[in-house]
Each structure stands twice: as C-alpha cells, then as structure tokens.
Amino acid sequence: MSIIYIITISLVALAIFFNKYIHKYNIYLYILSIIVSIILYSSEANVVTFGYVGFSFMAVVMFTGVLENGKLRRKLVTVRAEYAIIGFILLLPHGIIYLVYVIEDVGFFNAPFHFYFGVLSLLVATPLAIISFPKIRKWISYKKWKTIQRFSYLFFALVALHLILLQNSRMWLYIALFMTYTLFRSYMFIQKKVVTSTKISS
Amino acid sequence: MKNKILLLILLIIGFFSFLKEPISDTFDTIAGATNQTYNVQIDGIAGASEEDEEDEEEHEDYEEDEE
Numbered sequence: 001m002s003i004i005y006i007i008t009i010s011l012v013a014l015a016i017f018f019n020k021y022i023h024k025y026n027i028y029l030y031i032l033s034i035i036v037s038i039i040l041y042s043s044e045a046n047v048v049t050f051g052y053v054g055f056s057f058m059a060v061v062m063f064t065g066v067l068e069n070g071k072l073r074r075k076l077v078t079v080r081a082e083y084a085i086i087g088f089i090l091l092l093p094h095g096i097i098y099l100v101y102v103i104e105d106v107g108f109f110n111a112p113f114h115f116y117f118g119v120l121s122l123l124v125a126t127p128l129a130i131i132s133f134p135k136i137r138k139w140i141s142y143k144k145w146k147t148i149q150r151f152s153y154l155f156f157a158l159v160a161l162h163l164i165l166l167q168n169s170r171m172w173l174y175i176a177l178f179m180t181y182t183l184f185r186s187y188m189f190i191q192k193k194v195v196t197s198t199k200i201s202s
Numbered sequence: 203m204k205n206k207i208l209l210l211i212l213l214i215i216g217f218f219s220f221l222k223e224p225i226s227d228t229f230d231t232i233a234g235a236t237n238q239t240y241n242v243q244i245d246g247i248a249g250a251s252e253e254d255e256e257d258e259e260e261h262e263d264y265e266e267d268e269e
Contacts, residue, residue: 001222005220169222180208
C-alpha cells in the first residue's frame, strides 16, 4: 500500500499547486490517460495494471469528500471530477486484464469472491465517470445528477470489499483506510442532519 | 481540527504500510519491475497460495518421495 500512498501524496501535491491547469487542460489529460492505459495494457504487469494508480486517484476523490471546508478542500474539489475520470480510465486496464484472464484461464464462475466485487465496482463506476464529464453533466438535471452520484458510495464499498477480500498482507491496512473514510463520512452525515433539523425547528 | 485528525490517522496507516512493505520494492514497481511485495494478484485469482505452509508441505512430500 505504500505505493498508493506515494502516488496519492503526489496527486494531492499536484492538485494543490496546479489545480487550475489540471481543470483547464482536462481534455488533454484524459487523452493522455487513455494513451497511457492502452500502452500499459499491452505491456507486462505494472503499477497501472495492478490497479494502484487508478485507486490512488479514487482515494483522493474519496477523501476529498470528508475534508473540512477550507483551502485544501477547495483546491481538491476543483480537480475532483478530473481525478475521478482519470482514475476510472486508469482502472480500466486493471479490470479488463483480470476479466480476460479469468474468462480465459480460470472460468468466470470459478473466480474468487473479490473478483466479482471488482467487476461490480467497475460496472458501477462507468455511469459515474460518464456523468462526471461537464458536457454530459449539463444534459441532466442537478437533482438527477446528484442521485446518480450517490452511487459513488456503493462504488467505494465495492472497491473496499474487492481489496479486503483479496486477503493479502495489506488487508488490515485497507480495512483501516476504509474504516476511517466510513467514520468520517458518517460523522459528516450526522452533522448535516443535525444542522438541517435545527434550521427546520428554528 | 477534523482535517488534522484525518491527516494523523492517514499518517499512522501510512507508517504501518511503509513498515510492512520495503520501500525498495515500491520504487522497483514504479520503475516497472515486479517483486515479492507487488506480484501476487494473478496468483491470488488463480487460487495459488503465497509462500504459505501448503508450499512447504508439498516440498516436504516431494522430499519424502525422493527418499
């Protein structure tokens, strides 16, 4: 998991210093991500096909949601949609490689549990990534967009199950990471509820 | 305050992750090499064990057969 930490810290640093550029030139970054994905898909096992880079982008997206309002959150929110789309693009080679491998060599119904959670998470992430594009976002109402975006919690949960059920040496670290997110998210949710109910009663 | 607590927790998780995984393996993987720390996923899907007792037992059986 230290690899995820190194990439995530780099991504946060990039967001802090270059958030405006990342947001402005997002199309070029998407194209670059697609090219990188295609090249690395056809090469030997690497950080992208292992899923580390894609997950690192998603980790930034995930934890941005639980940050307190302030400078850091503002900077990360600026690039949140971009990071989500790039993360999704970079997770595709990981998903496709393992899907092909399982279908060809193991058999789709003989795969371990964590594989199915991985497939499901990619299926859930697909519409989320599509509606993250600003042009597509404009086509749908804010209410509908927000409802679809709620599925990101399902995506995070599926990714958590996928990683935890791998039952490798990093399992406890993954549990700690997702537990932290769940606790902070729940706290935010309760806080929001309390504020809303106070406003209504007053 | 909440950000600071979050940062602290993430730092603790990060500390344990760096403790568990050799930094040299991490940099090797970024550079494109696979190693013991970062090469188990395919084996995991295929149902192979990762250097556990089963491997040792199999090895012992093999040695017994040879004898």
